[in-house]
Amino acid sequence: MKISCMKGKLMQGISNVSKAVSTKTTHPILSCIFIEAENGNIKLTANDMEIGIESYVEGTVIEEGKVAIEAKLLSDIVRKLPDSEIHMETNEDFKTTIKCEKSLFTIAGKSGEDFSSLPVVEKSKYITISQFTLREIINQTIFSISDSEYNNVMTGELFEVSNNRLRVVAIDGHRIAIRNVELKDESQDVKVIVPGKALSYISKIVNGGVDDDVNIYFADNNILFEFDRTKVVSRLVEGEFFRIDNMLNVDYQIKFTINKREFLDCLDRSSLLIKESDKKPIKLTIEDNMLYLKIDSLIGSMNEEIEIHKEGSNIIIGFNPKFLMDAIRAIDDDDITIYMNNTKSPCVIKDEEENYIYLILPMGIGSR
Amino acid sequence: MKISCMKGKLMQGISNVSKAVSTKTTHPILSCIFIEAENGNIKLTANDMEIGIESYVEGTVIEEGKVAIEAKLLSDIVRKLPDSEIHMETNEDFKTTIKCEKSLFTIAGKSGEDFSSLPVVEKSKYITISQFTLREIINQTIFSISDSEYNNVMTGELFEVSNNRLRVVAIDGHRIAIRNVELKDESQDVKVIVPGKALSYISKIVNGGVDDDVNIYFADNNILFEFDRTKVVSRLVEGEFFRIDNMLNVDYQIKFTINKREFLDCLDRSSLLIKESDKKPIKLTIEDNMLYLKIDSLIGSMNEEIEIHKEGSNIIIGFNPKFLMDAIRAIDDDDITIYMNNTKSPCVIKDEEENYIYLILPMGIGSR
Known part of the structure; x- marks a missing residue:
């Protein structure tokens, strides 16, 4: 050569x-x-x-x-x-x-006789989206997959195409992250689970912008991403993904809008007082047009308040601040809207068009 | 409070x-x-x-x-x-x-009853240099100290003031790094060994430029650096520093000038073929106006050549490429001049004014 x-x-x-x-x-x-x-x-x-x-x-x-x-x-x-x-x-x-x-x-080199070439992927079912969008939807959901060895399905993300819409879902047992994307071209319906590892790699090598496309081909056991002069093939995760639709069709009693930056900074500060192993919740008191945050740990305590715009009743509810932060960080909007029902059911962070939906389960805060 | x-x-x-x-x-x-x-x-x-x-x-x-x-x-x-x-x-x-x-x-806080305040340092002997210069002389020598537990003196740098000149020396048994700085003001003679750890800290916190001064006070057991609104006190290393002067007063048989960037890039590439534990030398063949570099290791081999401007005889000599790189990287000049005598005695990299002097011992290259 x-x-x-x-x-x-x-x-x-x-x-x-x-x-x-x-x-x-x-x-x-x-x-x-x-x-x-x-x-x-x-x-x-x-x-x-x-x-x-x-x-x-x-x-x-x-x-x-x-x-x-x-x-x-x-x-x-x-x-x-x-x-x-x-x-x-x-x-x-x-x-x-x-x-x-x-x-x-x-x-020194090797003959490569024993090198396994990429499997050939049938190119009948496919969608086309921009490299920018693919990178975005991966980065905005990947933190919600689980590395659980017990439930393989949670280690991947659902890629579901129906009615010319791509829905990407990641779920780890405590939270769900969803991104919806309208497709330009008509596409066949698809429902596959893509390993998180492959998605994480792809998000790092698709460097193109909104005008650079990537074709995604879906075969029975494999998925192929083709862009620029590069092909990425990954096996798919076997198994059936969770049914989540009835969790999404819910009416909410409480709805409030909050400045994303203020909320994120405040959660970030609260995380100083929690060791990973502690599993301490941050306590949110939502009252009239004010959100009061409080955390108490062995290290110390923190109190903050943020103005919000609220509709519905008051509530005192606890969350893992990391889960709130992961979701909020992935959102591009200046203001975000959060929906709640009661202290036992998940809060939902979503935009009006449902381009993104994040569900997060609350934590018990006892009688503190 | x-x-x-x-x-x-x-x-x-x-x-x-x-x-x-x-x-x-x-x-x-x-x-x-x-x-x-x-x-x-x-x-x-x-x-x-x-x-x-x-x-x-x-x-x-x-x-x-x-x-x-x-x-x-x-x-x-x-x-x-x-x-x-x-x-x-x-x-x-x-x-x-x-x-x-x-x-x-x-x-929670503590009373601090058991906190040890800084020792008081007598302010009779001192020098003043710019923060920029202090940071430079530390960064340009600190790589030549040793972390040896057996020879405490090598873990520090000599700070020697005489004839209104500051000389800073670091030595690790295989190489010596020297920086000379003319002092603006008249100063008393001083000879102390400052721990490398203290110097490394100071180089990170003096952020001022050529117009921002630092006063360095020398006491019997301590050294005090005072700048901006900050004081750093360190104990001194006990012991007597190596006498190096007769190593410096030598006539050289061979002298050549080489482009710093080219030499450094080439040494950097050669280091790919050496594992830290290997202790493989890079072989330099200096012949007429050309420097030939060669490295052979278990991983592979590399050959390069660089044009030089030489006076004196030819030589074939081996060095630890890391030691050459450390010294060359610390030099600001576009071209550097290297002096040699024979395959057993150190090569010297220095400028004409002797603002910097680096001595590096060669390695045996056998009959390869």
Whole structure:
């Protein structure tokens, strides 16, 4: 194999696929990037057997061939080379030279015979959304998945397409995060669970804006994200997702609007007094047009008050401040509206169009 | 105690003294910041018994008093408060309230009876340099101290004043770093060893420029750095520093000038092929007007060449690339000049005025 390409392009390709390189593995091949030079194309692939990523790199193929190289070493070398043209060449023993200006590295490569290429994903069912939107909906829901080993379904997010709308749902037993997106094109109905790990990787490598699209293809066992010159394939999570619709069709007794920034800063401060293991609730007293916050812990106490605009009755209710913060942080609006019923049922934070919906279960605050 | 001050001023004071807060201690008082409000002044002090820092905070003393508060909690609370006026008040049990806008924290404090104030340092011998220069000379030498437990003297830096010149020396057994600074004012001769830890802290809190001075006072057992409204006192390292002068008065057979950036980038790349534990040298072949670099390790090999301007004979010599990098990185010049004699004696990197001098011992490269 003999190829040449600009350092920047190669580095971009390497960082794209690196997310699917396995770092803790007894199979050395899983920690490699597989480089294929064929038909004038340079293709990089990494595959940790759960997620596979391939990315084409702009460059010149001088001699076709293949080689697998330890990903970290390749990435470190290319990163430190000058911003210039890189020449890579592999001999019959897969010894590989990487040359750039006056710098010449010689490292060992592997044939890659045992490298698993990406599975072929059937391209019949698909949707198209912007890279910006995909990144947003992932970042605005991913914190609500669970890393529970007992309930696999909670480790992924529901991707549901119906009536030309994509609904993304994450649920961890204490809270639900939902994002709804109108689709531009007509689409077939779909209901799959995508592993959180794959979504988290994708959110880091789709760097495009509102005008750059990503195609998402849904097959029986796999999902394929295709954008720019990159493909990400992930297996799907098996199992049936929770039915959540009857939790959403509820009338609320209490509704109030609050400044997002003020509420978030205040919750952030309250978290200073709680150790993760404490599970101390923050107590919200909603009275007329004022929200009083109070936290009492072994470390100390905090009291604050924030003006709100309220409709409905008064309530005293407790929450895990982290759960409120995660949801509120994900919202772009200056003011947010929160709905409640009683001290036992979840509060709901949503906008009028229901582009986002966050349900959070309250915590008992005893008689304090 | 009852005081008020702006959040920004208080936060600055807290971060200044926080460097001397002990984090791993069985004495709870050492992990506290001691606040004293007296004679209209608000003074914060932290003291881990090796280094003590005190810093005055601009503000209003409404009621005199003292309190010691756990440093991390105080710092976290103040950091997260709004950018506004902070009111602090302590009752007879040292319970302390911190109020800012609508936010009210109540936390436990301590009397601070067992808090050790800073030792009084005699102010007879001193020098004045700019904060900028102090930070520079520390950053340009501190990497050459040793963390050896066996030789205490190597854990500090020599501060030597003679003929109105300050010489700072750090030595770790394999290399020496020296910075010389002309002093503006006439000064008495001094020769002390300052602990590296204190110097590292100071370099982080002197944020002033070339026009902001720092006074350095030398006493028998302590050194005091005084700047802005802050004092840092450190004990000195006991013992006699190495005599290095006969190592410096040497004639060199070989002298060459090299572009700093090119050399540094090249050494940086070579370090990819060496594991810390390997102790592999980089082989420099200096021939006519070219420097050839070569490294061979289990991971792979690297070859590079850089144009130089040389006087004297040719040489093949090995170095720990990290030691070369540390020294070169600390130099501001675009081109650097390196002096050598033979494969056994140290190479010297210095400018003509000897503002900086770096000596680095070579490594054996065998017959490779």
